[in-house]
Amino acid sequence: xxxxxxxxxxxxxxxxxxxxxxxxxxxxxxxxxxxxxxxxxxxxxxxxxxxxxxxxxxxxxxxxxxxxxxxxxxxxxxxxxxxxxxxxxxxxxxxxxxxxxxxxxxxxxxxxxxxxxxxxxxxxxxxxxxxxxxxxxxxxxxxxxxxxxxxxxxxxxxxxxxxxxxxxxxxxxxxxxxxxxxxxxxxxxxxxxxxxxxxxxxxxxxxxxxxxxxxxxxxxxxxxxxxxxxxxxxxxxxxxxxxxxxxxxxxxxxxxxxxxxxxxxxxxxxxxxxxxxxxxxxxxxxxxxxxxxxxxxxxxxxxxxxxxxxxxxxxxxxxxxxxxxxxxxxxxxxxxxxxxxxxxxxxxxxxxxxxxxxxxxxxxxxxxxxxxxxxxxxxxxxxxxxxxxxxxxxxxxxxxxxxxxxxxxxxxxxxxxxxxxxxxxxxxxxxxxxxxxxxxxxxxxxxxxxxxxxxxxxxxxxxxxxxxxxxxxxxxxxxxxxxxxxxxxxxxxxxxxxxxxxxxxxxxxxxxxxxxxxxxxxxxxxxxxxxxxxxxxxxxxxxxxxxxxxxxxxxxxxxxxxxxxxxxxxxxxxxxxxxxxxxxxxxxxxxxxxxxxxxxxxxxxxxxxxxxxxxxxxxxxxxxxxxxxxxxxxxxxxxxxxxxxxxxxxxxxxxxxxxxxxxxxxxxxxxxxxxxxxxxxxx
Numbered sequence: 001x002x003x004x005x006x007x008x009x010x011x012x013x014x015x016x017x018x019x020x021x022x023x024x025x026x027x028x029x030x031x032x033x034x035x036x037x038x039x040x041x042x043x044x045x046x047x048x049x050x051x052x053x054x055x056x057x058x059x060x061x062x063x064x065x066x067x068x069x070x071x072x073x074x075x076x077x078x079x080x081x082x083x084x085x086x087x088x089x090x091x092x093x094x095x096x097x098x099x100x101x102x103x104x105x106x107x108x109x110x111x112x113x114x115x116x117x118x119x120x121x122x123x124x125x126x127x128x129x130x131x132x133x134x135x136x137x138x139x140x141x142x143x144x145x146x147x148x149x150x151x152x153x154x155x156x157x158x159x160x161x162x163x164x165x166x167x168x169x170x171x172x173x174x175x176x177x178x179x180x181x182x183x184x185x186x187x188x189x190x191x192x193x194x195x196x197x198x199x200x201x202x203x204x205x206x207x208x209x210x211x212x213x214x215x216x217x218x219x220x221x222x223x224x225x226x227x228x229x230x231x232x233x234x235x236x237x238x239x240x241x242x243x244x245x246x247x248x249x250x251x252x253x254x255x256x257x258x259x260x261x262x263x264x265x266x267x268x269x270x271x272x273x274x275x276x277x278x279x280x281x282x283x284x285x286x287x288x289x290x291x292x293x294x295x296x297x298x299x300x301x302x303x304x305x306x307x308x309x310x311x312x313x314x315x316x317x318x319x320x321x322x323x324x325x326x327x328x329x330x331x332x333x334x335x336x337x338x339x340x341x342x343x344x345x346x347x348x349x350x351x352x353x354x355x356x357x358x359x360x361x362x363x364x365x366x367x368x369x370x371x372x373x374x375x376x377x378x379x380x381x382x383x384x385x386x387x388x389x390x391x392x393x394x395x396x397x398x399x400x401x402x403x404x405x406x407x408x409x410x411x412x413x414x415x416x417x418x419x420x421x422x423x424x425x426x427x428x429x430x431x432x433x434x435x436x437x438x439x440x441x442x443x444x445x446x447x448x449x450x451x452x453x454x455x456x457x458x459x460x461x462x463x464x465x466x467x468x469x470x471x472x473x474x475x476x477x478x479x480x481x482x483x484x485x486x487x488x489x490x491x492x493x494x495x496x497x498x499x500x501x502x503x504x505x506x507x508x509x510x511x512x513x514x515x516x517x518x519x520x521x522x523x524x525x526x527x528x529x530x531x532x533x534x535x536x537x538x539x540x541x542x543x544x545x546x547x548x549x550x551x552x553x554x555x556x557x558x559x560x561x562x563x564x565x566x567x568x569x570x571x572x573x574x575x576x577x578x579x580x581x582x583x584x585x586x587x588x589x590x591x592x593x594x595x596x597x598x599x600x601x602x603x604x605x606x607x608x609x610x611x612x613x614x615x616x617x618x619x620x621x622x623x624x625x626x627x628x629x630x631x632x633x634x635x636x637x638x639x640x641x642x643x644x645x646x647x648x649x650x651x652x653x654x655x656x657x658x659x660x661x662x663x664x665x666x667x668x669x670x671x672x673x674x675x676x677x678x679x680x681x682x683x
Contacts, residue, residue, distance in 0.1 A: 065123050065139040071152065071160060073167050075320055083313040087140040087147065094306035095140070096298055097147045099171050102181035103190065104153025107285075111181050111233065112148050114287045115294065116141055123150040136171055146298070147312060149175065154194065162327050165197075170323065172198050173206035174316045175228045176303045177294065182232070185239040189263070195230060196265025202227050203269045206319060213318035227269040229303050232256070233290050234277045241277025252277065272302045342366065346454040348375040353456070366456040373452065379623050380455045383448040385424040397424050397448060399433070422447060455669075510559070512542040519544030524568060540571035621670070623653040630655025635680050649679035656680075 066086050067076050077083040084091065098116075100108045109123035116122075122139050137150045149171055152164055172178055182191055207227070234241060242252035250258075252275040260267045267273060274297065276290045297303060342353040344366060351370040360366075374381060388395040399420040422431040422443055431447035444450060509515075519535050521528045523543035529535060536550045537543070539561045545568050552572040553564040625634075630646055632639045634654035640646045644657050651667045656679040663683035664675035 063117070063120055063122055065137040065148075065150065067135055068138040068149065069136040069167060069171075069320070071134045071164065071167075073163060073170075073320060073324060075317055077313065080310040080313045084309060087138060087309075088142070089140050089147075089309045093145065093309050095145050095147050095309045095312065096176045096303070096306055097149065097174060097312055098177045098179065098294065098298075099149035099151060099175040100179040100181055101151055101168060101172070101194070102153060106153065106181050106183045108153060108179075108181045109150050111179070111287065111290070112139075112150055114285075115291050116144070116146070116148055123148075136167065144295075144298070145306065147309070154190070166323065166327065168194075169198055169201045169206070170316065170319055172228060173202055173210060173319060174312055177229045177231060177297055179290075179294070180230060180232045183235045185236055187232075187234060187242075187259075191232070192260060192263055192265055195267060195270075196260060196263070199227075199266045199269035203266075205323070207269075209319050209322055210315055213315045216318070226271050226304050229272040229274065229297055230267075230270045231274045231276060231290070231293055231297065234275065235285060236277070236279050237281070239279075241279055242275050243277050272297070344456055344458070346372060347457055348378050348380050348452075348455045349373045351454070366454065368454055371452070372454045375455075378455045379621070381450045381452045383422065383443065384451055385427055385430060386447055386449050387427050387430070388424060389449055393426070395424055395426055397422050397430070399443070509537070510542065512559070513537050514542055514544055516544070522546040522549055524549040524570065536566055538568035538571055539565040540567045543568065621653065623670075624648050625653055625655050627655070633657040633660055635660035647677055649682055650676040651678050651682040654679065 069075055077086055083089075084093075089095065100112055102108050107125075109125045112123050113119055113121055113125070117139075123137055134152050136152070139148045139150075140146070141148060151168055151171055154164070154168070180191060180195065182188070242255050246252045246255060253273050256273055256275060257267065274293055276293050278286050278289060280286070340356055342355045342357055342359060344353045345351065346353075346366075346368060349370065349372045351368045351372070353366040353368055355364060355367050372380065383397050383399075385393075385395045385397050399422050420433045421429055424430050431443045433443075514537070516535055519529065522545050523538075524545055525548070527546055529544075529546075534547060535544050536547060538545055538550055539556045539559055550566050550568045552567050552569060554567055554572060554576055555562055555564060556567060556571075557577055625648070627646060630640060633644070633656050634649075634652075635656050636659070638644055638657055640655070640657070646655050647658060647661050648654070649656055649661060650670055650672050661677050661679045663678050663680065665678055665683065666673055666675055667678065
């Protein structure tokens, strides 16, 4: 990485020794050379081992780092043996891994050199504006038994920004401790974002991948459950560090965790979070506190135990091979389309609207350049006149069962006999569904072509194409009208409308009839009337009787009934009454008219029930679940049967019972402009 201006190798060659002396006064440059093969027993020996003389460096192996992964995520060592050889790591050596991250130009490479290599330029640094670290570079420290990894800086000018981010996350996954190096007056969001994304990626993807890799390579005794620890090294010049802001009740680490929580970013995958802040007043940065913190954490139980160096290579190779698919490396734009483009997506194909935000308020409908896909539940297609389409015109047409000039009932009967027609505003009638008794072709074969259209959420009828769905519901609307009419007719004799019917009957009854509310039992057999029992009046005496005691019929001219009417058994005469001195029947005329209407309606009901049952299956909209597939209510899961009728929700098309579909509302998107049945889920 770019070094601090002026911090070149020859200038700071003795910085490591002077800092070590400030940490431990017993350290002396005249001490005998440390034996290269002796292990480090404690932190003090570890610190002394870092203070290598120039003679030791000259006699040791190459001090330069090696390229581990290039900027295209290619691992430069093909085998674990070549990995160990490139880094001069002995066989079966147990090691730990420390890596460093941060933005470009923050001094990451310089920090590793100063902390672990006495300022020697093991990792290349440069004062140039161009980043000198591309990919991931590695160096093994034999005294600390530590693999140091230097990474390419973030926020640099790169065409592979996304790929660089994924490379960083892979390195982070195999590390025991990561250093996040930042040199800024205040901690920026990019640090929190990087660490938050890293925590989530480790928990969601890398933890299980590491476990599988270790198990596959006979390393199942090693654990990957412990995530890497994080040391944040923050350098300021003019502002306080978090240490200065911390108090007795809240440490610097508590402040960091609180900020992660405020930003809704996770940090729970890390085994620990450590903050090291220094305030640089002069030209030289002090690494004393960072070195002490790192050596302390490396020997603590908060991080993974040392593992065979070959497993570092094998786990890195495993996750690098696993996560190496092609990813887009487009850089984010300053003005994102989401800032200005309508956010709505088609419910069928999920394509975005390409209009500007607020276009609907200006009277412009949603638009998308992408072709839509057909979805059965939306029935999102319209009919176009085939002749007009061949002539370069686009005219939407739809089936119609009743013209604007037809009355409602004439339209129903027209549908029953002649079927539906499709009319084009330019070509006139282009299709009739029942031209022949058999061999009729479908409209798609001869007259129309279908076009799939987008379904935009929340569209009002003003913007929704009214041809969509409407043509699918026309037959059902006819059926609903017939059903409603017959249900009204059938309900004439049902409760609680019986009370209204009785009241209306009393209003048109002759004066000599006993009112219905006074009839509690049959006048002849004294059988009491209960709810639902039919009360009959004898046209001769006007008393109330049951069906059995008033089953005879004959004229009653004295009361104005010149045709056969109901009379009780007592008033019935074997010899029909003479029409002499017959009354004119004016008093009974209202009743006679009422009976004619009721009898006629009952006859109509029985006639209409036949075509209704015949056409109901063919009239159902395509998005409705067929009756044969509706075994139980879609809301309450109760089975349909004689006591639980099947209905269809006009919005979702699922089969529901009457109790779960009591609501009524318009469903314009499905072509129902008036209140219709909807289930409890759609209401």
